[in-house]
Amino acid sequence: MRIAIKRPTEEETQLSGFHLFKKLNDDEFSKLNFEKTCSLYKKGTVIYREGSRLTGFFCVTKGIVKIFKTGIDGKEQIIRFAKKGEIIAYRSLLSQELACTTAKVIDEAVLCHIPYHTLLFLIESNWQFSHHMLQIVCSELRQANDYITDIAQKTVRERLAEVLLLLKENFDLDNQNTLQISLTREELANMVGTATESVIRLLSEFKQDKMIELQGRKIKFLDIPNLRRVANI
Amino acid sequence: MRIAIKRPTEEETQLSGFHLFKKLNDDEFSKLNFEKTCSLYKKGTVIYREGSRLTGFFCVTKGIVKIFKTGIDGKEQIIRFAKKGEIIAYRSLLSQELACTTAKVIDEAVLCHIPYHTLLFLIESNWQFSHHMLQIVCSELRQANDYITDIAQKTVRERLAEVLLLLKENFDLDNQNTLQISLTREELANMVGTATESVIRLLSEFKQDKMIELQGRKIKFLDIPNLRRVANI
DNA sequence: CGAACTGTTGAGAGGCTTCAAGCCTAGTGG
């Protein structure tokens, strides 16, 4: 599945920007760089699949990767998106379980594969690395718990508004206030946990209420305070 | 809020059973024991509240603690229950955030408070401790992600059946197949993410279908395979 | 240029929630 067409540029494989690796000493960082394997992945490529055995984790140095679980009738539930500076597949790896999610490229991406033994080496040799790692997992756990509460208690309308705001926080807007991540209606539905048709209807309601503007998959924010009110946060 | 009426027994404050501390050397374990503070808490006591600052994490050595978030209109969303051998409050502590959940005793409990500096000391001095800690957080994150998928895709009926089976896994049954944890209908609803009335109606349907038997808050399992089928796992 | 996928809209059905009323149980105070 892992098809690399062209090589990523030197710059696209730099791990120095990762907060996680900030406290490594020169030796550790060299070792990391020596043992990493970076590849460029086209949109649509599956990085790893639910149930597969992982040999390491990945650092996203470019692009966007969608992490999802497959639920009832193959319906996707999107857990999160990973972008530059974030790591994926570390959870199942640390638990030494088979992958419980699938990772798919939605924006041409460069990923660096870090073998499991390198991860273990870093945990053993540098407590600050472990500490950072702990903070990353804890942060993700917090988001997951927050989301459980939302999804259990809020209406689809509130959740969609919240998801839009969340996307706004995590992915930049251009100078026109347009969201710089392109998702299908179905993907939005799979984030919110609803039917595609519901997302479509609600989006056009938001549009009628002058909170957003739509052009295909482009979403432009017009009235964020009101959107926040709808989201009920 | 933290009212200790009677002292816990020596045996009730032992941390030697905790998997998390298995790899500590004698010095580390002594330090841990020296710096812990154990108390006994009555049913209904709040250990820590959403938004409060935490000074350490807690090891549950006896009893059951309910961890929940407060959502819309004060409606509780139960995140999990912690029982003997489990730790609580570590997530917000590690992230150095204010508590994002509330912990309340639902079965008379003994908790040992471990100060933040002790946690940091252990992370610095013993990589195996950090590794265990990472595995605990990862395991909780996995459960959270699974639950997001369920709650987003399954019906209330399926989720209730699943919650019952989950409780069966985590809390023992007596020799009559009766669940050894006593929850109100409202608490069940707050786990499933539904209205109390819905839980009541579904429980009596399950009873009519001879899958469970009810006596007040006691739930007795009669047909687990069928319950599993309803849960759709 | 058709095939496959995505997006849109309408109609109907049904699962759940909400509101309301009443019952039961346990704990309290006269």
Add this chain to the structure above:
DNA sequence: CCACTAGGCTTGAAGCCTCTCAACAGTTCG
């Protein structure tokens, strides 16, 4: 000892939010 109260439990009825199904338009791509 018993009425009383509060909180939990139960049931019914009404209604709405959301899903599903279905048909069709638009878009992309080989």
